[in-house]
Amino acid sequence: MSTPEQAPDGASIEAIHQPPPEKIDPIYYNWSSTFSILLGRMTGNRDVPLERSYFTEMDALKSDSICKKCETNKEYLLQYSPIVRFLNDEVSKLGGDLNKDNILCRMCTNEQSGGFSLNHGILLCANKFRNRGHQEDTMAHEMVHAWDHLKWKVEDDNLRHQACLEIRASTLSGECRFSREFFTRNQWTITEQLQACVRRRATLSMLARPGIKDQEHAGKVVNEVWDSCFKDTRPFDEIYR
Template identity: 85%
Template sequence: MPNLDQAPDGASLAAMAQPAPVEIDPIYYTWSSTFSILLGRMTGSRDVELEKGYFSEMDTLKADSICKRCETNKEYLLQYSPIVRFLKDEVGKLGGDLTKDNIFCRMCTNEQSGGFSLDHGILLCANKFRNRGHQEDTMAHEMVHAWDHLKWKVEADNMRHQACLEIRASTLSGECRFSREFFTRNQWRITEQLQNCVRRRATLSMLARPGIKNEEHAGKVVNEVWESCFRDTRPFDEIYR
């Protein structure tokens, strides 16, 4: 039975629904608070409430900065990234509308860098991105998911459908291009580098599905649909990069 708290790809719907970080009242973010905390710990007269408030506000401050960077990059990519603009237009041709208002930058606790829900939009995990290029790959990955969901009837509990989604998204988004693998993931094999990367990433993504038992099961499902899904480059004429 589908998990109602998750999108089909394992993304947290609660993370999408939560409000973005807001400006904070820096009542605890002062040198005097820092000094009071240190002094209290040294003398044994700790103010627990002060400490809780201080560190909570520091976490909020960090989240606000990280999400703002994600928002800035998101708007830049929607305007200037060739692959993001192309996929946005292709999604639009199918009746979908991806904008800055349904692409959400949030702090995430899982290991994914993003997620997609047909009802909610795209989740970008702001605290998982190394740089703008990484965020661009993630946006493209989730936009391929959006296109697939609008183009075909995708069944959430059909693992072959889900495996095909992940194969296509990893193939077409650019996240498996040679330079990304070579410089950021220490994958040195040149022969069939793209295929190996797509298989690996699709298998790892399938592990987030509740219907998958283990890595061996995930790999088996990916192999079952590999030939047809890897060769299908729509909406591109060929693999983009």
């Protein structure tokens, strides 16, 4: 294909097949690079490419330990997380099989924390997780995608279908619950906080989809399917958390 296969949230599935990054000499990380970054931030003259390169290569140095932590958390969540276990059971009822062999921890260069492909499974971006709770939300999000793909015929080029996937996944995974928004994203709105979070995250996810022109277009597609998709809590009886 001319373009890499993408998950419903826009994350490239190519990352699943990428080998660990090459090791980098730790001497590269010297005080001059660190000082340049800190000084740029203090003066307002940030060297964004330098920062991006520095932290990307720092991830490469720590890739083994980062992926090992992701794998340890993955196995724990598959065994003990109520929402992950419930969704895994529901996927199984539809003929799907999500397990430690097709839920894969990888180092990612994009800003998504995960992705899903019906052919490959779930991608977990090990270097994007703040903690195990963040990884739990991401696994739940991608498992909702898996359930939706098994339950219905989802068209990859149908923007309304993709918007519905994102609305449901953000609503049901727990990533938009009040405590997560308040403590990690500085979103302090209380009135209709859940709806605002889901709209925001679904719109941002749609920006990664081919065929979306801009944020206004993404928001328009989300609004077109909002009422039916936000109210649909299957396979839960109600919004879990």
